[in-house]
Amino acid sequence: MSDKSRPELVIDGFPGKQRPRWVELATSADHKDLGRILITGSFGFLFIALVELLLMRLQLAIPENTFLSPVAFNRMLSLYGTSAIFLFALPLAIGLFYYVAPLQIGARGTALPRLGQIGVALWAMGALVLYAGFLFTPSEAGINPLSPLTELAFLANNGVDAWATATGLAMLGFILIAIDLLTTLRNMRAPGLAWRRVPVFSWAAAVASCLLLVIGPILLAALTMLMIDRNYDGIFFADGSGGAPLLWQHLSWIFFSGAYMLILIFAFAAIAEIVATFSGRPLANRGVVMGSLAAIAVLGTMAWMQNMLTAPIGIGWMYFAMLMSLALIVPFGLIVFNLITTMLGGALHMRAPLLFALGAISSISIGLAAEINHSMVAAAWELKNTTDATAATHFALVGGAVFGGFAALYYWFPKMTGRTMGENLARISFWTLAAGVLLTFVPLFFAGGEEGQVIDAYKFFDGTGVNGYNLIASIGSLVLAAGILMTLINAILSRVNGPEAGHDPWGGDSLEWFTLSPPEPHNFDVLPDVRSAQPMRDIREAIANRTASTEAPAEETQPVA
Amino acid sequence: MTPHSPGTDQIDTLLQIGFVAAAIVVVAINVALVYAVRRNRAKRGVAAQPASEGRSGQFRVGAVLTAFAAIIFIVSVVFTSNARETPTSGATGLASAKTGPLTIKATGQQWLWRYDYPNGAFSYYKLVVPVDTAIKLELLSTDVVHTWNVPDLSGKRDAVPGKTNKVVFRADEEGEFVGDAATLSGQAYAAMRTAVEVVSPQAYEDFIKQQKTDIDSAQSRVVGLIENGEVP
Numbered sequence: 001m002s003d004k005s006r007p008e009l010v011i012d013g014f015p016g017k018q019r020p021r022w023v024e025l026a027t028s029a030d031h032k033d034l035g036r037i038l039i040t041g042s043f044g045f046l047f048i049a050l051v052e053l054l055l056m057r058l059q060l061a062i063p064e065n066t067f068l069s070p071v072a073f074n075r076m077l078s079l080y081g082t083s084a085i086f087l088f089a090l091p092l093a094i095g096l097f098y099y100v101a102p103l104q105i106g107a108r109g110t111a112l113p114r115l116g117q118i119g120v121a122l123w124a125m126g127a128l129v130l131y132a133g134f135l136f137t138p139s140e141a142g143i144n145p146l147s148p149l150t151e152l153a154f155l156a157n158n159g160v161d162a163w164a165t166a167t168g169l170a171m172l173g174f175i176l177i178a179i180d181l182l183t184t185l186r187n188m189r190a191p192g193l194a195w196r197r198v199p200v201f202s203w204a205a206a207v208a209s210c211l212l213l214v215i216g217p218i219l220l221a222a223l224t225m226l227m228i229d230r231n232y233d234g235i236f237f238a239d240g241s242g243g244a245p246l247l248w249q250h251l252s253w254i255f256f257s258g259a260y261m262l263i264l265i266f267a268f269a270a271i272a273e274i275v276a277t278f279s280g281r282p283l284a285n286r287g288v289v290m291g292s293l294a295a296i297a298v299l300g301t302m303a304w305m306q307n308m309l310t311a312p313i314g315i316g317w318m319y320f321a322m323l324m325s326l327a328l329i330v331p332f333g334l335i336v337f338n339l340i341t342t343m344l345g346g347a348l349h350m351r352a353p354l355l356f357a358l359g360a361i362s363s364i365s366i367g368l369a370a371e372i373n374h375s376m377v378a379a380a381w382e383l384k385n386t387t388d389a390t391a392a393t394h395f396a397l398v399g400g401a402v403f404g405g406f407a408a409l410y411y412w413f414p415k416m417t418g419r420t421m422g423e424n425l426a427r428i429s430f431w432t433l434a435a436g437v438l439l440t441f442v443p444l445f446f447a448g449g450e451e452g453q454v455i456d457a458y459k460f461f462d463g464t465g466v467n468g469y470n471l472i473a474s475i476g477s478l479v480l481a482a483g484i485l486m487t488l489i490n491a492i493l494s495r496v497n498g499p500e501a502g503h504d505p506w507g508g509d510s511l512e513w514f515t516l517s518p519p520e521p522h523n524f525d526v527l528p529d530v531r532s533a534q535p536m537r538d539i540r541e542a543i544a545n546r547t548a549s550t551e552a553p554a555e556e557t558q559p560v561a
Numbered sequence: 562m563t564p565h566s567p568g569t570d571q572i573d574t575l576l577q578i579g580f581v582a583a584a585i586v587v588v589a590i591n592v593a594l595v596y597a598v599r600r601n602r603a604k605r606g607v608a609a610q611p612a613s614e615g616r617s618g619q620f621r622v623g624a625v626l627t628a629f630a631a632i633i634f635i636v637s638v639v640f641t642s643n644a645r646e647t648p649t650s651g652a653t654g655l656a657s658a659k660t661g662p663l664t665i666k667a668t669g670q671q672w673l674w675r676y677d678y679p680n681g682a683f684s685y686y687k688l689v690v691p692v693d694t695a696i697k698l699e700l701l702s703t704d705v706v707h708t709w710n711v712p713d714l715s716g717k718r719d720a721v722p723g724k725t726n727k728v729v730f731r732a733d734e735e736g737e738f739v740g741d742a743a744t745l746s747g748q749a750y751a752a753m754r755t756a757v758e759v760v761s762p763q764a765y766e767d768f769i770k771q772q773k774t775d776i777d778s779a780q781s782r783v784v785g786l787i788e789n790g791e792v793p
Binding site: 070071074077140141142146147148149153154155239240244245246279280281282283284285288310311312315318319322323326327329330333334336337338340343344345346347348349350358361362365366368369370372373375376377378379380381382383384385386449450451452454455456457458459460461 | 562569571572575576579580582583584586587590591593594597598600601602603604607608609610611612619622623626627629630631633634636637638640641644645671704705706708710712715716717718719721722723724725726740741742743744745746747748749750751754
C-alpha cells in the first residue's frame with residue numbers, strides 16, 4: 001500500500017506534536033533507550049577517566065615530578081577510580097544487560113520500566129554530584145577511601161561527602177535496575193524459554209542482578225554510616241569511641257570484590273556469546289559455563305578479605321580468603337576451557353567482535369594469573385599495595401570492561417543502530433589497545449613485583465630503580481588512550497555512516513536477532529516457540545528444510561490437482 | 562626485593578613458585594587461543610562441527626583445576642606459616658634477646674614513623690636494630706591506617722588505630738634498608754618513608770643509651786626553663 005492510497009477511515013485527530021529526540025530519550029522508560037543512555041554515558045566517562053589516568057601517568061613519568069600537587073594527584077586518583085568503576089565499568093555492564101537481555105528472552109519490554117527509569121536518573125545524578133565536586137572540592141581519599149582517613153578530623157572539606165553521595169546515588173540506581181532486570185528475566189521469558197535454554201548473556205544478567213542486590217545494599221549501608229560519622233557525630237568507623245576502622249574495610253571490600261566479579265561475569269558472558277556466534281556453533285557445555293558464572297559471583301565475593309591480608313585480622317581468616325580466591329581457578333578455568341573447546345570445533349570468522357573477545361580472554365588471563373600471587377597469603381604481604389596489584393587489577397578489568405565491553409559494543413552495535421562499525425578502524429584500534437595495555441601495565445608488574453613501588457603515591461624517588469618502568473608505563477598510557485579513542489570515534493562515525501547491517505548480521509543464535517535493527521519500541525511483533533537454547537538456529541534450519549522441501553520435490557507434487 | 566630475613570626468604574621462594582604458576586596459566590591459555598585461531602579460521606575452509614556434549618571431560622578438567630588450586634593452597638599455607646614464625650636470635654645477636662624477641666613499638670602518624678625502644682628512648686623515621694637478633698615490631702597508629710613496609714626485612718603490615726599488629730624479622734647483615742608507607746594516608750603519603758639501620762649489638766646498645774641521655778637532657782632543660790619562668 002502506497003502513501004497516496006486513500007484511507008478508509010480517518011481515526012486520528014490532529015497529528016501529535018513532535019517532541020525533540022533528546023526529550024523523548026530523557027523521558028523514556030523503554031529499556032532500550034535507558035540501556036543506550038547508560039552505554040553512551042559510560043563510554044563518555046571512560047574518556048574522562050582516561051584523561052585522569054593520563055594526568056596521573058604524566059605526573060609519574062619522571063621521579064619527584066612537580067606537575068601535579070599531592071592534593072591534585074589524590075583528587076585525580078579518587079575521581080579516576082570512581083569514574084572507572086561507578087561511571088564506566090558497572091553502568092556499561094548493566095546498560096548492555098538492560099538493553100540486550102529483555103530482547104534475548106523475547107520480552108516486549110521490562111516488568112517494572114519506571115524502576116529502570118528512576119535507576120538511570122539516579123545514576124546520572126550520582127555522576128553529576130561527583131563532577132559537580134569540581135565546583136567545590138573532589139575527594140582526596142583514594143579509590144577505596146579507607147576509614148579513618150575519611151573521618152571529618154582528617155579530611156574536613158566536603159569532598160568525601162560528595163563522593164559518598166555520588167557513589168550512593170549511582171549504587172541505588174543500579175539496585176533499582178537490577179530489580180527490574182531480575183523481575184523481567186524471571187517473569188517475561190518467551191514461551192518455551194526455560195532457564196536451561198536462556199542465553200548465557202541473559203543468564204549472566206540474572207546472576208549479576210542477584211549479585212548487585214547483595215553487594216549494593218552493603219555499600220549503601222557503609223556509605224550511610226560514613227555520612228552519619230561525618231555529619232552527625234557518628235562513631236561507626238572512628239576509633240576510640242567504640243567504632244571500628246576495620247568495619248569500613250570489610251563492608252567496602254565485599255562491595256568492591258563483588259563489583260570486580262560482576263565486570264568479569266559480564267565480560268565472560270559477552271565473550272561466550274561472541275565466541276559461539278563467530279565459531280558458527282553453539283557454546284560447548286553451556287550448562288557448565290552458566291554454573292561457573294554463578295560460582296564466580298559467590299566465591300569472588302566471599303574472597304573479600306583477600307584485600308585485607310595485611311590488616312590485623314586472624315590468620316584463619318586470611319587462609320579462608322585465600323581458599324575462596326584460589327577456588328575461583330575452577331570456574332574461571334572451566335569457562336576458558338569451554339570457550340577454547342568451542343573455537344576448536346568451529347569455523348572462526350575473525351571479525352572485530354571476536355578479535356576483541358579474544359583480546360579480552362588474553363588480557364583477563366594475565367590479570368587473573370597475577371592475582372594468584374595476590375591470593376597467596378605470604379606473597380600478598382610483599383605484593384599488596386604495590387604497582388604489581390595495579391597491573392593485575394588493570395589487566396583483569398581493562399580486559400573485562402574495555403576489551404570485553406568493546407567486543408560487546410562491536411557485536412550488538414548493529415542491533416542498536418542498524419549499522420555495523422568500521423572493520424579496519426576496529427583492527428587498528430585493537431592492536432593499538434593491545435600494545436598500549438602491555439606497555440602500560442607490564443612495566444608496573446616489574447616496578448611493583450621487583451622493586452616494590454607502592455600504589456597511590458603522587459611521586460616516586462630517584463634511585464629506587466623504577467624510573468625506566470614508570471617512563472615506559474607513561475608512554476604506554478598514551479598508546480592505550482589512542483586505542484580506546486579509535487573505537488569511540490568508530491562508534492560515533494558508524495552511527496550515521498556505517499554500512500547497513502540488516503537484522504541478523506552475524507547469524508546469532510538468540511532471539512535479539514529475530515527482531516528489527518534497531519528494534520521497535522515494543523521489541524517483537526510475533527515470537528517463535530522456543531524449543532532449544534538456539535531458537536534462531538532452529539528457525540534458520542526450519543526455513544532451510546522448508547525451502548528444500550518446496551523446491552526439490554516440486555515436480556512430483558505438481559500433477560495432483 | 563632482596564631477602565635479608567628468614568621470613569622474606571620464605572616469601573621470596575613463594576613468590577617464585579607463584580610466578581611459575583601464573584606463567585603456566587598465561588602461557589597455556591594464550592597458546593591455546595593462538596592455536597585455535599590459526600587452525601580453525603573459516604577462511605581456510607574449516608567447517609563448524611555440531612555441538613559436542615562431553616560431561617565426563619568437564620569433570621576431568623574440573624579435577625585438574627581443583628588439584629592445581631589445592632597444590633597452590635597447600636604450598637602457600639606451608640610457606641606462610643614459616644614466614645610468620647617469630648625467628649630466634651642468632652649467636653652474634655643481642656645477648657638480652659636470646660630468649661625472646663626484642664620488642665620495639667612502631668607508631669604511625671601522618672606522615673612519620675616513631676619507634677619506642679625498651680629503655681624509653683625513641684626515634685623518628687629511622688629504626689636502629691641489632692643484627693642477627695629477633696625483632697618484634699608492635700604496630701600502632703595514632704590517626705589513620707598506615708602500612709609499615711620495608712620489603713627486604715618483612716612483608717607489609719597495617720597499623721590500624723585501636724588495633725595492634727606485629728612485624729617480626731631478623732636482619733642477617735648490617736646496613737640500611739628503606740621502605741615507603743603503602744596505604745594512602747593523606748597529602749604527604751608519598752614522602753612517608755622509613756629506614757631500618759641494622760648495626761652490631763654493641764652499636765645498638767650505645768645508640769639507645771645515647772638517645773635516652775639526649776632525650777632526658779633535652780627534657781630536663783625544657784622542664785628547667787619552664788620552672789624558671791623563661792618559657793610560659
